Amino acid sequence: MRTSFHLLLLVVLLSGRAYAAEQRQSLDKAPKTDITELLKIQKDVQKLLPKVRPALVAIQTGGGTASGVIISADGLLLTAAHVPNGPGKEMRIVLEDGTVTTAKSLGLDEKTDAALAQLKDRGKPWPFVTLSREVTKAQPGEWCFALGHPGGYDKSRGPVLRVGKIIKQTANSLHSDCVLMGGDSGGPLFNFNGEVIGIHSQIWEGRDQNVHVSMAPFLRSWEAMQKSQVIKTWGIGAGGYLGVATVMNDSLDLEVADVIEGSPALKAGIRAGDVVLSVNGEAMTDQQQFSATVRARAAGDTLKLKLRTHGKEREVSVKLAQKPQEEG
Amino acid sequence: MPADPRPAAPRAVDLGSFGLRQCAFFFFLIPFLLHADPSRPTLPAEERTNGKHTLAAVEKLKPLTIECAARIESLLGRSICTATIVGEDGYVLMKASEVPELHKVRIEFSDGRKAELREVHRETRLDLLLAQAVGITGLRAVSFGGAHSLTFGQWLCSVADAGKETRIGIVSAKFRRIPGEGAAMGIRMDEKAPKAGHGVRIVGIASDSPAEVAGLQKDDVLITIAGEKVSLSSRVHDIVNKRQPGEIIDISYLRKDKEEACRVRLASRSKVLQNWEGEDFANGGVSLRSDNFPDVLQHSIPLHPIDMGGPVATLEGKVVGINIARVDRVTTFALPVEAFWAEAQQWIKADRHPPKAVPAQ
Numbered sequence: 045m046r047t048s049f050h051l052l053l054l055v056v057l058l059s060g061r062a063y064a065a066e067q068r069q070s071l072d073k074a075p076k077t078d079i080t081e082l083l084k085i086q087k088d089v090q091k092l093l094p095k096v097r098p099a100l101v102a103i104q105t106g107g108g109t110a111s112g113v114i115i116s117a118d119g120l121l122l123t124a125a126h127v128p129n130g131p132g133k134e135m136r137i138v139l140e141d142g143t144v145t146t147a148k149s150l151g152l153d154e155k156t157d158a159a160l161a162q163l164k165d166r167g168k169p170w171p172f173v174t175l176s177r178e179v180t181k182a183q184p185g186e187w188c189f190a191l192g193h194p195g196g197y198d199k200s201r202g203p204v205l206r207v208g209k210i211i212k213q214t215a216n217s218l219h220s221d222c223v224l225m226g227g228d229s230g231g232p233l234f235n236f237n238g239e240v241i242g243i244h245s246q247i248w249e250g251r252d253q254n255v256h257v258s259m260a261p262f263l264r265s266w267e268a269m270q271k272s273q274v275i276k277t278w279g280i281g282a283g284g285y286l287g288v289a290t291v292m293n294d295s296l297d298l299e300v301a302d303v304i305e306g307s308p309a310l311k312a313g314i315r316a317g318d319v320v321l322s323v324n325g326e327a328m329t330d331q332q333q334f335s336a337t338v339r340a341r342a343a344g345d346t347l348k349l350k351l352r353t354h355g356k357e358r359e360v361s362v363k364l365a366q367k368p369q370e371e372g
Numbered sequence: 373m374p375a376d377p378r379p380a381a382p383r384a385v386d387l388g389s390f391g392l393r394q395c396a397f398f399f400f401l402i403p404f405l406l407h408a409d410p411s412r413p414t415l416p417a418e419e420r421t422n423g424k425h426t427l428a429a430v431e432k433l434k435p436l437t438i439e440c441a442a443r444i445e446s447l448l449g450r451s452i453c454t455a456t457i458v459g460e461d462g463y464v465l466m467k468a469s470e471v472p473e474l475h476k477v478r479i480e481f482s483d484g485r486k487a488e489l490r491e492v493h494r495e496t497r498l499d500l501l502l503a504q505a506v507g508i509t510g511l512r513a514v515s516f517g518g519a520h521s522l523t524f525g526q527w528l529c530s531v532a533d534a535g536k537e538t539r540i541g542i543v544s545a546k547f548r549r550i551p552g553e554g555a556a557m558g559i560r561m562d563e564k565a566p567k568a569g570h571g572v573r574i575v576g577i578a579s580d581s582p583a584e585v586a587g588l589q590k591d592d593v594l595i596t597i598a599g600e601k602v603s604l605s606s607r608v609h610d611i612v613n614k615r616q617p618g619e620i621i622d623i624s625y626l627r628k629d630k631e632e633a634c635r636v637r638l639a640s641r642s643k644v645l646q647n648w649e650g651e652d653f654a655n656g657g658v659s660l661r662s663d664n665f666p667d668v669l670q671h672s673i674p675l676h677p678i679d680m681g682g683p684v685a686t687l688e689g690k691v692v693g694i695n696i697a698r699v700d701r702v703t704t705f706a707l708p709v710e711a712f713w714a715e716a717q718q719w720i721k722a723d724r725h726p727p728k729a730v731p732a733q
Contacts, residue, residue, distance in 0.1 A: 076428035079687050082527050082540070090525045184415035194702045195646075200548045204702060205525055206672050207542050209426075211415040219414075221421045223674065225701040226651065249654045251674050251701075252420060 089189050089207055092238040097140065098171035102197035103127055103147070103230060104136040109196035111231030112137070112147075112161065113240055114172045119163030120270075122175070123230030124245050124257065125152035128159055131272040137163060138197045151269030156216040156261035157245040159230075160269040173232070176239035178326075179260045179340040180333060182218055186210045190222035190256075192231030192244055204228075211252060215339060216261050218242045224254045264342035284341040284364030288314060290331050297352075298328050312349075312362040319352040338364070422539050422674060429687075430529045430538050436689035440514040441682045442505075443480045443535040444471065444489075451534035452477050454682035455503075456694050457513050462487070462505035463720050465712075466681035467696055468494050469618025469661040471501060472637070479505050482535065493719040496616055498712050499661055499696055502719045514683050517690025519669050519708030520547065530673045530695060531682035541673030547708065552664020554613040555638035556645070557583040557621075561594075561605035570603045571595050571626060579650035582660070586623070586636040593626040612638060617661035640664070643699075652700050659697040668705040669693045675704050 099114040103123060112123035121137075128135060128149030137145045145164050152159035163170060176182070190206040208222035220233060224244050233242030233256045242256025264284070265275045287307020293299040297319040303310045320328050324347060328334045341347065343366040350359050418424045430437075442455045442464060453471065455464040464479065471477055474491045481487075487505040494501050505511075522528075522543050532539040558581020562573040571593040577584050594602055597611045598621045615621065617640040624633045639660040646652060659677045669692065671684065677698045683691040684706045693706035 077426045079429050079432075082429050082687065086525060086527050086542075090523065093525060184413055185419055195700065200546065201670070202546045204670075204672075205542060205544050206702065207525065208421045209415060209419070211420065212412055214412050223672065223702050225654065228702075247654055247701075249656070251656065252417075 085187050085207065088236050089205075092189075092234065092236070093205070096173050096232070096234055096238050097191065097203065099173040100140065100191045100193075100203050100231065102138040102193040104138065104197070105133065109193065109227050110229040111192040111227065111244065113191075113230075113232035113243070114163065114170050115175055115240065116172050117169035119147070119165065119170045120172075121147055121161040121163055122232070122240065122243050122262065123149075123159050123161055124243055125154050125157045125159040126245075127230045128152065128161060131274060135161065140203060142199050149272075151265070151271060151273040151275065153261050153265055153269070153275040155275075156257055158216075158243065158257045158261040158265070158269070160262070160266075173234075174239050175259050175262070176235055176237070176241045177259070177263060179241075179258055179263065180213070180336045182210055182213055182235060182241045182258065184210055184212055186235070188218075188220055188222065188233055188235055188241065190220070190224065190228070190231065190233045190244065192224065192228035194225045194227045196227050213258065213336075215336070216258055217245070218256045218258050219252075220254050220256060221252045222254055223251050260340045263340060266342070267344075284338055284343050284345055284347075285366060286338045286347070286362060286364060290320065290334060292331065293319070298331060298334055308362050308365045312360045314349070314351065314360060314362070315353070317353070321350040321352055321357065323350075324348050427538060427540065430540060433529060433685060433687070433689045434538065435512070436515065436691070437529060437531050437538060437683060437685050438535065439482050439512050440691070441531040441535040442482065444477050444681070445480055445534075446477055451678045453677075454531060454535050454679050454695070455479060456681060456683045456691070457481075457511050458502075458716065459504075459720055460509065460511045460513055461724075462508040462511065463492070463513075463723075464489075464503055464505060465694055465716060466501050466503065467659070467661075467694075468496065468499050468501035469616065470659070470677075470680060472618055472620055474501070474503060479503075480535075481505075481508070481511065492723045495712075495715070495719075497666065498707060498715075499618075499665065500694070500707070500712055500716070502716060502723075504723070514685075514691040515689070516709045516713055517686065517688075517692055518710065519692035519706075520710055522669065522686070522692060527687050528671050528673060528684050528692070529687065530671075530675060530679065530684045532673070532675055532679050534678050535682060539673050539675065541671050541704075543669065544672040544702070545670040547667060547669055550663045550665045550668055550705065553641040555615045555617045555619065556641035557581060557586075557588075557612055557636050557638055558644040558648075559583045559588065561608060563605050570601065572602050572605050572608050578644050578648045580647060581644050582636045582639050586634045588623075588625070588634065588636070589627070591627075592632075594623060595626060595631065596622075596624045598622060613641070617641075617664075655698075655701045658699060662697040662699045662705075665696060665705060665707065665711075667708055667711040668696070669708045671704055671706060672702065673704055 101112045103110040103112050110127040112121045133149040135147050137147050147161045147163045150160040191203050206222040208220050210220050212219040228244045231244045232240045235241045245257045246255040287304040287309040288300050289302040291301040300318045323337050345364050347362050440457045444452045455466040487508045489503040492502040526543045529540045558578030559574045560576035562575050574592045602608050620637050640662045643662050657677045680695045684693045685691045693708045696707045697705040
């Protein structure tokens with residue numbers, strides 16, 4: 045059982061490296077940017093801004109100032125875990141026009157820096173944005189834009205916009221060259237559908253070193269966070285557990301190499317030799333994409349896998365489990 | 373329910389009030405390793421927003437940007453700041469507080485020519501200096517366009533690396549006036565006079581402040597400031613605060629009973645206070661004067677203090693402003709064309725055609 049797990053890990057690592065090399069090669073050949081492309085980016089951002097901007101808030105607590113973003117009409121708010129620094133904390137909220145209200149922090153995931161809060165009911169719907177559920181689609185090279193209140197709320201300045209590119213995607217975070225600083229914490233990073241793909245979290249000194257919490261930890265722990273739980277179990281790379289090891293076979297299909305005993309995959313009837321075609325309708329082309337897709341889902345989530353067994357296509361539903369502790 | 377015995381968080385800090393530590397900003401600074409994960413593909417530097425493949429988009433603008441900028445260097449050749457060419461006969465604009473002593477610098481144009489500078493007009497209100505490169509003609513002056521028609525999120529490009537490179541960014545916030553709070557050197561003083569009855573003892577030094585840069589330390593006793601003997605902390609405060617950021621003042625002080633001297637270049641007070649304990653650690657350098665401007669265009673172009681004074685242009689190559697202050701990690705201010713050009717043209721005109729001397733009656 046243990047061997048299989050190591051196999052899975054090893055395979056993922058190797059394929060990751062191969063993927064990186066491939067990506068680098070393709071980037072070298074990538075056509076250079078021209079003004080038309082930049083103007084298209086500008087047009088798209090400017091079209092999305094009026095829709096997404098009202099959902100940005102400034103957060104003020106006893107410890108400092110930060111940002112957040114409203115993601116439902118009833119006032120659910122995403123921010124960074126180090127902002128409330130615990131569930132049940134009252135926070136002062138300032139909207140762009142200067143309106144002041146309060147919110148209470150719900151659950152948070154300290155390790156990944158994801159947190160949820162609830163705005164006080166105001167008797168009418170809140171402006172909100174949606175979040176991207178396709179976590180793995182935020183790939184290096186994609187354009188993105190960031191909003192926030194760096195240095196705190198400043199009415200005469202307004203929110204500060206940054207446009208940049210995704211530099212890296214990890215299990216729980218995105219790195220970008222949208223330059224952030226103190227006060228941006230908890231603010232949103234958007235894709236070009238106007239969906240939230242990240243929450244500003246950390247910086248290092250380099251201007252390209254800006255880290256956002258990806259939507260993965262939020263989606264994984266949504267219910268627990270809504271119940272004001274402090275999630276401590278999700279480390280880097282943890283996620284919903286399926287229990288298969290995969291290889292790329294000779295025809296470059298994603299093939300199941302081994303199924304772990306007692307795993308959700310085994311219970312669902314997945315066997316070694318099955319070829320994985322898609323997960324929840326998204327075509328699977330490599331191992332990295334597959335493992336990221338699985339890990340982006342929480343335990344308890346159901347995945348629909350399209351498989352090919354002995355030349356015949358079939359669909360199975362698998363309910364993901366918690367990763368067994370002894371394997372951790 | 374979570375067990376949290378503490379009461380709800382106290383009311384948030386008032387951003388309007390400036391204490392010694394203005395307010396805390398939330399941000400993690402933790403070892404990057406936690407998220408390093410080297411197995412994941414990383415976008416190569418040349419593909420990033422300010423990488424060379426992306427910057428290829430603005431390559432064609434170089435004759436309208438880089439060739440209309442110049443590098444200001446010390447007599448030893450160190451880059452000091454950037455200048456924008458506004459007259460083919462050698463007139464240039466730069467950030468006044470970066471060049472308090474014009475005779476100690478010279479200008480280098482993109483064609484390699486170097487020259488001394490003659491001060492024509494120093495406008496402290498705008499932090500602009502008009503100078504003329506001595507004996508230089510045939511320059512290409514920038515072509516100005518209006519800044520106030522720019523839109524939030526519009527692309528801009530700027531001259532970077534002391535006039536040698538281009539960088540891109542966007543209009544990132546609203547046009548506005550930036551109030552000033554005077555100058556500071558970044559010291560806290562003992563309010564009681566020391567035993568000897570004269571001088572003012574330093575009890576604290578701000579991180580990365582003018583005082584720290586000049587080498588002042590805690591427990592040094594200030595004796596004279598700008599030639600004036602001091603014995604009251606309030607007097608030191610007054611002498612410093614009425615001066616401009618960027619100005620140099622001479623200081624003599626006692627360290628372990630030995631008299632020493634140093635020169636301190638003052639900075640904007642608001643910045644010194646905000647960064648008292650190094651809160652703004654990742655800014656990559658800020659301008660000494662970062663406030664007190666009648667109108668600014670805020671943009672996100674990643675620049676350094678030595679890039680101030682250089683032109684900011686639209687993707688059509690129209691220059692819409694001159695970079696005037698690197699403020700923090702995310703903020704650069706430019707003076708919009710509307711804020712200075714009408715005035716600056718008058719300074720140039722008056723200098724080209726000085727009024728004829730009226731014969732004495």
